[in-house]
Amino acid sequence: MSELRQNLITRDWVIIATDRAKRPDQFANPKKSIAQLPSHSPDCPFCVGNEEDGTLETFRLGDDGTGWKVRAIGNKYPALSPTAEWMRISSGIHRTMAGIGVHEVIVEHPRHNLTTALFTIAEVTDILLVYRKRYLEIRKYPHIETIIIFKNHGESAGTSLEHPHSQIAATPVVPSLFRSRIDAAIRYFDDTGECLFCRTLEDELASGERVIFETEHFVAFIPYAALSPFHIWIFPRRHSSSFDDIFDAEITDLAYILKTVLAKLYYGLNDPDYNYNIRSIPTTEQGTKYFHWYMAIIPRVSKQAGFELGSGMFINTALPEQSAQFLRSIAIPSNCNF
């Protein structure tokens, strides 16, 4: 018997197909983990020694003679560019706009064969600090509406480069996905006077069965209507609608919970491919009471097929409560850089 669950934040209905459910460990990655790669790769554009590859460096953290720690650079093949000329045409039913915006790469570490799960908390903190630094700067650019920070880890998550890196994209439109979620959040706020995200967090903490890990400022849990196996949300406890509003103490704490959750995935599912992203309110609508920024982690352990593409609904073959219990039970080795 399968069960449908609605995610009130996304308004998606998900089919939790328990008949097809696998045991949590059956989602483990059958491939080699990133740690088995060389620590330096001469052909890698992000490795030390290859910084002069023609891309513009927009920020560098740590350059006291011991070398850089984190770099922000322009994407070599940017989907959006800040130097594009402004253009917006509406002709009949066709609407076209210049590909204006920002598309940067954050090179997370000088070493080639590391990943967030294996970084020290200090190293993850540095990456998050660069995210905030660039977010605050990019916000000021003209025509920017939405800033998305994201990471593609592994081939099935859409990256061809092994070196640890993430990306920041800033778009000149509010994506329709954001609009529909904001609409749902406003409707809930108008009906109840409270933030739907704060409400969700309270409910998850009260039940506890889908919580993976919690820290002073953050809670990581599997949503009640998770779209796919091990789909994880990290919510800040403090209501805030935009990531760049994060305090320093919260950054260190976010580094701790992010590393912990990713290490649980790394050891529990053998370094699965995943995407993560940080979603905030559009930059011109900051400070709202109804929207709450959050981080989503989507391990790529299942495929979207015709049903998902055709209906926009998802079939999840893992029970969210069971996945959360599995991740809670995963112990992280004591030599894992804490």
Place this chain on the structure above:
Amino acid sequence: MSELRQNLITRDWVIIATDRAKRPDQFANPKKSIAQLPSHSPDCPFCVGNEEDGTLETFRLGDDGTGWKVRAIGNKYPALSPTAEWMRISSGIHRTMAGIGVHEVIVEHPRHNLTTALFTIAEVTDILLVYRKRYLEIRKYPHIETIIIFKNHGESAGTSLEHPHSQIAATPVVPSLFRSRIDAAIRYFDDTGECLFCRTLEDELASGERVIFETEHFVAFIPYAALSPFHIWIFPRRHSSSFDDIFDAEITDLAYILKTVLAKLYYGLNDPDYNYNIRSIPTTEQGTKYFHWYMAIIPRVSKQAGFELGSGMFINTALPEQSAQFLRSIAIPSNCNF
């Protein structure tokens, strides 16, 4: 320089990244095609001789002693079941519903190593007739809101079974994706008095640059703001909001255009993996003036990565006009079963 285009039907903004654009033939499938498989596989549950696999057959076409042509059977691992007991609970922010609905497999042909591109028009017609037959029947089941017909061709399209087959799923909810598209269609209809899909079709025919192939009753084209390379829509010329309303003459004609377009993909891109789906208005809202049923074909030649998952926007590395021109130029061998 990239360009943003809005798809008014989906309201999605797509980044057409011409800087990263590949030549059309660079999207070709590097793997073997389905024709290189055996024509019968003893272990395949859909092959002749394995009909008694425990799944319920709901319809069989052709049984005049020469064997079946097309079969509709229950999915062995159904995501939704018509025998589930009705249940709908709303508790706080959590909403749960029984996994009631239908999930059937259409076994398209007795032979193992064929695919729609290589079928005869008569064979594709038979498949479409079974789609309509089952659609009309499933519509009558209780609690059904939306019926989606879809096909997963190849491993990256999400199928593990090689034997030619497609699926029908009927859900007890209207997926949020459908709701938002219907809302956009209603808004356009209220503003202009016309169907947005009819308008799109007229515009595409007038420009012609994205049209791939047209027949008496149908037009196949690449949408102006195609989400991914070779993303194709087939629209009926006659306004109708639901697939099951199709006339017999239109079915034969749809078989012809579908086979032609899939054969162009087969020969032009070496049998790429793809999904197709047929989208109709929810079953309880048939006969509307604002919604138009259509068929979408999505070759799996690119991957959704963190940007797409995070923003809900898409980056298309192929220019729709160029992809359409490429497919127009692909000649189908004369021995291709016409």
